[in-house]
Amino acid sequence: MHVETLLLLVLGAVALIVAVRWVADRTGLPAAALLTLTGIAYAYLPGPNVVLDPELVLTLVLPPLLYSAALDSSLTAIRRNLRTVVSLSVLLVTATALLIGVGFALFVAGATLAAGIALGAAVAPPDPVAALAVGRRVGLPPRLVTLIQGEGLLNDATALTILSVAVTAARGDGFSTPAALGQFLVVAAGGVAVGVFVAHAVRPLRRIRRDPLSSNAISLATPFVAYLLAETVHVSGVLAVVVAGLVIGHNNPSWASGASRLQTEAVWRLVAFLLEGVVFLLIGQQLPAVISGLGQYDTGTVVTAASITVGVVLLLRPLWLWLTEHLPQSLHTRLGGEDVAGQDGDPRTVLQRLTGGEIAVLSWAGTRGVISLAAIFTLPLTTETGAPFPDRDLLLFCAFLAVLVTLVGQGLTFAPLVRALGLRADEADQARLRNEARAASVEAGLRRLDELAAEQHDHVDDDAIEAIRSQLQGRLDRYRRRLDVLQGAEGGEVPMSPQYEAALRVRRAVLTAQREELLHWRDVGRLPDEGLRRLERELDHEEGRLPARG
Structure with missing residues (x-):
């Protein structure tokens, strides 16, 4: 491809991303679904097309996207909901892969269990980008946002590990269940260890170079370092990137300067905006290539395989959520637990079960994305004997169909579902908490100012201290007045008084x-x-x- 053609494609992609985002903002439709449909339309136009390169996606696109999402996540909230996150990102992904594999082995003529599990592993992990974008816009409660976020960060590692094991079995390289389980545990534990190591190795570098540009350059390089280091030692690069991002994001307030945080946040928002846009355009452009390989299969086989794949993807998730919510209390997964102080001062955990509406929303948030396509495109062309990989073209079509149905179908209907169920965050309560935190921080500043004044250092100017105290006191008075207004808020809406707006x-x-x-x-x-x-x-x-x- 000529450089001029490549440049035109890049500029065209950026123009489409900006235009579609403008349409999404004006219509309330999810940008991810609109970009995917745009990619499909472009794929059938005359001119150059872009074929998905799985290695490129997994090495250059996936690490920065996961790292950006991890920086924006809450390690504390994920840790509080860890059992639920593990249930969705490990157990549900595994169950999805196995069920699709069994379905293929039983009902699709000539299909093997290993090939079916490979497909199941590819389509098992939801990509939460589309759901989170819509959920934040419609005001989804923070607990549900945390669960969707945490699941999306960790499920890719599970899926890619299962995929590699299934491909090994399908190619005839030898397979044993104990060895596969051991490989999974080693890969996962190694990925976590590499992520923690990279996160703490970055800390002294950012202390040495605290200027915003150097800090930003280090931040951009971090996900690739974590991924490459993990892949070099044959552990999960995806998990290493996620863990590094969670640890660094959690410690950023103390590890980075204010100027560095402002610039890094802006850069990562731009990177995520462009990469997500390119990814969804790329998904749509794969349709012609996927359909072209179906000529060798009869209609009944294609319909059966597609029905099993899409049916398991759509039905297993709500069933899984419902079952985990109705386990006995002693086995019940802690969903959205919140640590509060008991009457004796000891911490205790309040267990909150998901409501039916919350289960429906979490079920409909399981949109699949580019990871599913990148994973399925990594299937080899041949087995160890040189024979074609079993049903590769059929697996590609089923994976693409699952992505298209969930990304477009669920993506377009997610916001109406959330609104219909009335699941909205209590904005007034969140605003009240932020104002209480602001007031507490100002009070801490005033106390420190009193300590400095009491020390009576020669270089401390009394007029400067009084000026700072007057400024802080003015802020504190404003926050307290705002808290008085928020205390009387009704219906979860943030009240805006005419005086405040003026x-x-x-x-x-x-x-x-x-x-x-x-x-x-x-x-x-x-x-x-x-x-x-x-x-x-x-x-x-x-x-x-x-x-x-x-």
Whole structure:
């Protein structure tokens, strides 16, 4: 492919991603589903097409996407819901792979158990990108967001490990169940160990180079280092990336400077935006190649194989969630448990079962994505004897169909389902908690200021201390007034008083006037551009602390 053609494809992809995201924002439709449909439409147009390279996806696309999601996740919340996350990301993935494998062996003529399990492993792990994007927009409760997030971070490692074991059996390289189980445990434990090692190895580097650019460069390299190191020692690269991201994200407040965090967050948001867009476009473009290999199968075989795959993907998940919710209390998986203090001061755990509506939402959040396609495309063309890999083209079609049905079908209907069930986060309660935390942090600052004043160092200026105290006290008074308003909030909505909205308009108007004056100074030659950019950055940070416009 010529460089000019490649550049045109890249520019065209970026244009489509931006255009589709604009349509999604205006219509409320999920961008992932729209991009996939756009990719299908493009695939049937004349001109160059892009064929999915599984090694490229697994090595260059998957690590940064997983790392970005892990940085944005909560290690504390995932740890609190670990048993539920493990149930979905390990046990459910394994059950899905085995059930599809058994279904293929029993009902698809000529299919082998190993080939069916390979397909099941590929389609078992949900890709939560589409569901989370919609869920956050419609205000999905934090507990459900945590479960979807945690499952999506850990299930890929399970699926890819099962896939490798199934492919080994299908190729005739020799297979034993104890050896396969041992391999799974070693690969998983090794991936966790590598992830923890990389996370803590990054810490001294970020302390040596605390400037934002160096810190950002280290951050961009981290997922690839974790993945390559893990793959080099033959353990789970996916799990290593996820664990490294969770540990670093959890410790970022103390490991990185404020300027570094601001820039790193912005860069990773851009990386995820572009990579996710390219991934969903790429999914749609694989349809012609997948369909072209079905000519050797009769219609009944294709329908049976597709029905087993899609049926297990759609039906097993809600059944699994329902069964785990109705286990005896002694065996019940802790779902959304929250640590609170008992009357005697000892911590205890409040166990909350999922409601029927929450089970429905979690079931419908199981959209499959590019990992399923990348995994199934890694199937070898031949076995050890040189014979074609059993039913490879049929497996590719079934995997693509599962991805298309869930990504488009569930993706387009996820938001209406959440709204119909009335599952929304209590925004007023979350705003109340944030304001309480803000007030507590300001009170801590005031206490520290009193300590500095009491120390009476010669270099401590009393006027400076009083100015800082007045500023902090003003913030504290504002937070307390806001808390008084939030205490009386009803229906979970955040109340916006006319005085508060008017104050926001005044602050934005003042910032606009400041920017205009700085631009005037630059235009008349009194302020160099370098000075303008520095002062603009100060105003940008101040504006960033204001609530988003409605």
